Amino acid sequence: TLSDRLIELMIGMEALFGDKEYQRYKIPLRCACMLYPPGKVRKQAFATIKKFYDERSAIIHGGKLELGPNSKGEVDQFEEYTRRSILEFLEVHKDGCPITSGTQLDDLLFFDGE
Structure with a gap:
């Protein structure tokens, strides 16, 4: 299912x-x-991923996925974010520079890996 x-x-x-x-x-x-340089696309990706984190939390705690007309397309986009993230890590x-901790990831993303 889409929820799964x-x-x-x-x-x-x-x-x-x-x-x-x-x-x-x-x-x-x-x-x-x-995945993205600063700007509108990064902000949209942040909002979409945050929305899906909240929806995942609702499902896990007994709620249901609120399906709208664009739900499948949005989940497809979320899958693309996940796929591209895996490729970036690889x-x-x-x-x-293998990433083994959140601190190391933050250093790479926000402080040029220092």
């Missing part, structure tokens, strides 16, 4: 971008910053 797909994609996002606290904010921020690893 959303949950599975968010598990992937949590594995890549999550850590112990503030996941609702950190996952979308880290993902959007990894590229960074290939370049000799």
Whole structure:
């Protein structure tokens, strides 16, 4: 189902971008910053990922996915964010900088890897 797909994609996002606290904010921020330069597209990606984090949380806690006319397309876009994120992590690893912690990821995204 679309709900199952959303949950599975968010598990992937949590594995890549999550850590112990503030996941609702950190996952979308880290993902959007990894995939896009500053600007409108990054802001939209952040909003979309945050929305799906909230929807995933609602499903996990007994709610239902609110299906709208664009739901499948939005989940498709979320899948694309997840796919591209995996590719970015692989590229960074290939370049000799495996990311093993949230702090290391933040350094790479926000402080030029220092």
